[in-house]
Amino acid sequence: MSLKSRITFYSLTLSFSCFQIVFGLVSSFFSGFSPYLYIFGKIAGGLAVISLVWTSVLLAYNNRPLSTYALTKSAIHLYSFTVLSITWLAVGIMVSTQAHYECNFTRYSDGEAGVWCGMTVTSGGIAFLTAVFAAVSAALVHRAAGKSAAGLQANVAESDKKGIS
Incomplete structure (x- = not known):
């Protein structure tokens, strides 16, 4: 179950990064009411590519139980997804702070305010x-590593090899 869960949430993180590339960059090129969305959208798009x-x-290194590469270690996966989680939380807060400006429908616009608002909120x-x-994803890796004798230095797929879920 752990391998399927990890692949599912790794893939969801990957898919939503693809969506963010589109919505982040598109929202950065709208000339709406927000003073900073053009910067925050480009930051979101750039971080989405990374x-x-x-x-x-x-x-790619998620399911290699016999590998000794550093990228197969649980610690790398845990720390990477922890950093990604904190970073995306910060980006979400940054972009969401601009929704107040973009969703101001009482202010005169050229009729595109709904699009600006929708792109900002979606991003x-x-x-x-x-x-x-x-x-x-980080929690799943941490849970699997906690059941291993080697802890975070264990291979991320080691728990799958032993049948630990």
């Missing part, structure tokens, strides 16, 4: 969901 690449690497929501999926 998350996409790094999660892909971790997913913030995707960032929060990515943080949740990364946190669950």
Whole structure:
């Protein structure tokens, strides 16, 4: 069960990073009411590319129980997803702080305020969901490593090899 769960949440983190590339970068090019969304959207898009690449690497080394590479260690996976979770939580907060400006429908606009609002809220929501999926991935790795005699220095797939769930 642990391997399937890890693959599921690694893949969800990966997928939502792809969505964030689109929504983060698109929202950064709207000329809405927000004073900082053009910066925060580009930050979100850039971090999404980094998350996409790094999660892909971790997913590639996720199921190699006999490997001794550093990227197969539980510690690397745990620390990586912990950092990703905290980072995406911060990005979600950054982007969501701009929703107040973009969702101001009492202010005159050219009719695109609904689109600006939707892109901002969607980008913030995707960032929060990515943080949740990364946190669950970290928790699954921590749980599996806690059952191993080697702890965080164990191979991330070691618990799967022994049938520990």
